[in-house]
Amino acid sequence: MAIEKFTYDNRIAKYFAVATVLWGIVGFLVGLIIALEILFPGLNLNLEFITFGRLRPLHTNAVIFAFVGNGIFTAVYYSVPRLLKTPMFSDLLSRIHFWGWQLIIVCAAVTLPLGLTTGKEYAELEFPIDILITLIWVVFGWNLIGTLIKRRTRHIYVAIWFFISALVTVAVLHITNSLELPVKFFKSYSIYAGVQDAFVQWWYGHNAVAFFLTAAYLGLMYYFIPKAANRPIYSYKLSIIHFWALIFLYIWAGPHHLLYSSTPDWVQALGVVFSVVLIAPSWGGMINGLLTLRGAWDKVREDPVLKMFVVGVTAYGMATLEGPLLSLKSVNAISHFTDWTIAHVHIGALGWNGMMTFGMLYWLFPRFYKVKLYSKSLANTHFWLATLGMLFFAIPLYFAGFTQALMWKEFTAEGYLKYPNFLETYLQIRPMHMFRVVGGILYLSGGVLMVINLLKTAKSGKFARFEDDQAPALEKPAVTEKIHRRLEGKPVAFAVLALIAILIGSIIEFVPLFVIKSNIKTIASVKPYTPLELQGRDIYIKEGCYNCHSQMVRPFRSEVERYGEYSKSGESVYDHPFQWGSRRTGPDLAREGVKGGKLYKPDAWHYEHLVNPQKTNLQSIMPAYPWLAKKEIDIASTPGKIKAMLSLGVPYPAGFESSAVDDLNIQAKSIAAGLQNAGIQVDYNRQIIALIAYMQRLGTDVSATAETGIK
């Protein structure tokens, strides 16, 4: 067998590693800023671009897709050529992938503060960026599959399976969830509405966690832990089993994000069952990672890289035990809409993704530059800052989540809510939010130490771009080879099979929802939004109100008492996209407009509250939105928006788009006149008028039948 010589090119892996560091710092910093904004609502200095509602999507997108995304690609471009004994398929594709991905991130960093958002969590980027993501993902897939085809090892190491599963699943998730109808440049409506949209969104959201943040990072773990410890993984067999179990089970668990919401009960139950079962494959990964270090714990004591990996994998184990527990309906009744969720995801993000990334970077840079790490003690300091930062962040938030949930649910002996004022339940947990800031500062300063350490390391060495290697050419498969080995030997077939495995799970959950009308109760009194309300809804989405306000009253006595009638699935059938939210930093708004309802406020109150929330309530933590009273509604877009809604199946009368502007003007003028009677001078064509119209519409359809029957 002829030995072939070839060369690995470290350049792209280095580019991705540098990008990981850079965007990591940005992501941590924005997180710190928004944590401070909750404490000090005036911190945005009345600038619309940096309100919590616009920056929070920037934080989540930066951390997930910029920091972790570049981390994944660093791991892929470094490990895959070495594992397959071949350079990457195409250096051009690698470069397009790198620069394309950075372009996507920059686009996100520009558009999200501008309020250009789809309003769907973790999928906020508008359709032109979605298309760019798809194209770049195809480039990535082409490059990875191409490399697999020209590999020199028959066997495909377990890490690469995880990368392939992430590649395939993320593509399916992204495309399915991003199906949207463009209205104009950088404005689109989700083709799904209400319950359907919620279901697709959380199927996406959950599996973005599952495959982007988990499967891809398990691949990273399976390469870098054995390398750093110089030990083979504890059990290769376990890795095979838990891989298949993980990708098959994860795809079903999405509905656990919608417990007690107005999704069908059987879908919720399905999500719960699969979430609980998921403990097994998740812990398979954790056990495999940690036991790889058996006999090497003396190294863990010395080596900051291994320390970080140990905390990372432990955090993975804790988060994947906590996740299934949070999926139990009785636990979720307490945890949902509280800081418990925030704490949970940060154990995953700061612990698992963060620590694994840091460990990888500290291991890689000395190899890129053929020199020892500049300072081991600096890296150890980073380790402690990051670990303590994570704990200072998460533990207070667990207390905060419990505290607030219990306050929301507490009744007096007379049967009234003990804390009817929502703000009171927030002020109680404010100290915990201060602790969170301390955690964020610790974590960020650890990141800064890493930047210094890696820069100094790079300066003290010389970048070794090329590394030579040699391996025999690949033989034709032997006839006696067993099935799984043959499967591993055929990357395309493998990718297709992985796709089928995840699609089966998806289709079984999707198809009934789309084909069975009985899942969505049609409520006769539910009508489409008026043109003004639709414009107001778009402003609600643009300002990111859903980041702090839910629109989903769960069927609990405490919530019905506080907000009003619980939400029905038939109520949101015209909501493209749905706006149920996931965290109640402020009160639920699902019944905001119901006259005589628990939360009803007149137009004038809404005006004052939006322009200066601290005027209506001194301790309010909502930022002021004075620009809403100054900026004009984009009235010219109205016919286009109505047309788009018509083609999505919203039953406006035929030809309504031509009279929509008149309709809008009439409603807006009547609201402006009402405000004038209350002593507020504002032009009818201001954004605040549209937003007030939307607020006053929320939740009224269902009570319309009971009260007046007219809307």
Add this chain to the structure above:
Amino acid sequence: MSVIYFLIGLGILVAGGFLFAFIWAVKSGQYDDDYTPSVRMLFDDYKDDSINEPAQTTEPKVNNKENAEKSNNN
């Protein structure tokens, strides 16, 4: 509603199929060699360091330092 039961039935069938395939694979010795790949991946760097030009020039220095440190510690 009947399509739900049909699809759940189908789901169980497929899941059962995966389970069957897995049990069959184990019993028929699919995973007999489930050790070599985990060790093989460790040897990449050894090769890199011995073959690679820049590694040869710089690596010994690093090793010396490491050795020196070790002897100091000892």
